[in-house]
Every structure is written in C-alpha cells, then in structure tokens.
Amino acid sequence: MDKIHVVFGSTTGTTESVAAKIASALGAATFNIAADDPAAFDAELLVLGSSTWGIGDLQDDWASRLDQVKGSFAGKKVAVFGLGDSVGFADSFCVAADTIANAAKEAGATLVGDVLKLDDTNEAAQTDAKVAAWVNAIKGA
Ligand SMILES: Cc1cc2nc3c(=O)[nH]c(=O)nc-3n(C[C@H](O)[C@H](O)[C@H](O)COP(=O)(O)O)c2cc1C
Incomplete structure (x- = not known):
C-alpha cells in the first residue's frame, strides 16, 4: 500500500491546484474523486x-x-482540507471539509491535524504559507 494519497474534488480548479501543492510537499500522488479510481483510497x-x-x-x-x-476510510489516517469563500459565505465557510472529516471519523478513521480551511478567493496570498504550516503538522503527526 502507498503511504499517502491526496484525493480532491474540485469544480473550478481551486481545490485541484491546492491538492497539487500539498501532494508535492508530501511526495504523494493525487487522485480526482471524479475519476472514481479504485486505487485512490488505498494508502x-x-x-x-x-x-x-x-x-x-x-x-x-x-x-x-x-x-x-x-x-474505505476505516482504519486509515485521514487529513482534511477545504476551499471556500469566507466573505461571500461566512456562515457556511468550508463546511464541506467538516462534513468529510465527520464522515471519516464515523467510518473509523483517525483524523490527523486540524481541518485546513482556505479562502483562495479573498486571501490567496495566505494560501501557500497556510499549506506549508499544515503539511508540516501532518508530517509530524
Ligand atoms: C454558487 C456558489 C456557492 C458557494 N458556496 C459556498 C459555501 O457555502 N461555503 C464556502 O465556503 N464557499 C462557497 N463557495 C465558494 C467556493 O467554494 C470557492 O470558490 C472555491 O474556491 C471553489 O473551489 P473549486 O474550484 O475547487 O471547486 C461557493 C461558490 C459559488 C459560486
């Protein structure tokens, strides 16, 4: 089994681009959930x-x-990140990331690190630093 897979869903490409940064920092492969690849969750x-x-x-x-x-999250370590718009959608900012984290916990996964919530729409300048700090925390866990 591979060590780390990054699996993302992205409609306009923002989450895909962050997934690529995270994967590159972790030396991991990326999988688009839309491709429905059975290998995606085998890590x-x-x-x-x-x-x-x-x-x-x-x-x-x-x-x-x-x-x-x-x-397939059962017994795995899972880390979750989300992209959203904290200005336009303050009350539902990155809720999908929490939904996935909760589903993973319910399925018997161990959550690693905090859920990373990024606003690349309004705070793009912060994305790289936040990703780097989060990746370091994941590596340490
Ligand atoms: C119609 C619409 C609804 C959205 N709803 C939310 C929302 O409820 N919460 C949030 O944090 N961001 C929301 N967003 C912002 C997107 O999540 C954000 O643009 C994100 O970067 C898109 O990433 P993607 O290209 O990877 O799909 C919404 C954007 C649009 C256009």
Whole structure:
C-alpha cells in the first residue's frame, strides 16, 4: 500500500491546484474523486480535499461518491482540507471539509491535524504559507 494519497474534488480548479501543492510537499500522488479510481483510497494516510458549494454543500463529485467510498476510510489516517469563500459565505465557510472529516471519523478513521480551511478567493496570498504550516503538522503527526 502507498503511504499517502491526496484525493480532491474540485469544480473550478481551486481545490485541484491546492491538492497539487500539498501532494508535492508530501511526495504523494493525487487522485480526482471524479475519476472514481479504485486505487485512490488505498494508502496509509488519505489527504482529502473538497470545496464547498450551494450553502454548505459538498463539491458535486464528493456529493456523488462520499457515501460509497467512506467505508474505505476505516482504519486509515485521514487529513482534511477545504476551499471556500469566507466573505461571500461566512456562515457556511468550508463546511464541506467538516462534513468529510465527520464522515471519516464515523467510518473509523483517525483524523490527523486540524481541518485546513482556505479562502483562495479573498486571501490567496495566505494560501501557500497556510499549506506549508499544515503539511508540516501532518508530517509530524
Ligand atoms: C454558487 C456558489 C456557492 C458557494 N458556496 C459556498 C459555501 O457555502 N461555503 C464556502 O465556503 N464557499 C462557497 N463557495 C465558494 C467556493 O467554494 C470557492 O470558490 C472555491 O474556491 C471553489 O473551489 P473549486 O474550484 O475547487 O471547486 C461557493 C461558490 C459559488 C459560486
């Protein structure tokens, strides 16, 4: 089994680009949840990323697949990151990331690190530093 996989769902590419940064920092492979690749969840540590759409909804591809894949989180380490808009959607900022973290816990995963919530719409200048600090925390855990 591989050590780390980064699995993301992304509608306009923002979460995909952050997933690539995280994967590069961790030396991990990336998987788009939309591709429905059975190998995606076969790793010791799963780094799961989703943007939030609607009002607090999962990104569409995660919405279609979370129930079907969450069983494979059991016994794994899971770290979760989310992309959102804290200005336009202050009350539902990055809720999808919490939804995935809760599903992983319920499925029997061990959560690693805090849920990373990024606003690349309004605070893009902070993204790289926040990602770097979070990746370091994940590595240490
Ligand atoms: C119609 C619409 C609804 C959105 N709803 C939320 C929301 O409830 N919470 C949030 O934090 N961000 C929300 N966003 C912001 C997106 O999550 C944000 O643009 C994100 O970077 C998109 O990432 P993606 O391109 O990877 O899908 C919404 C954006 C749009 C256009």
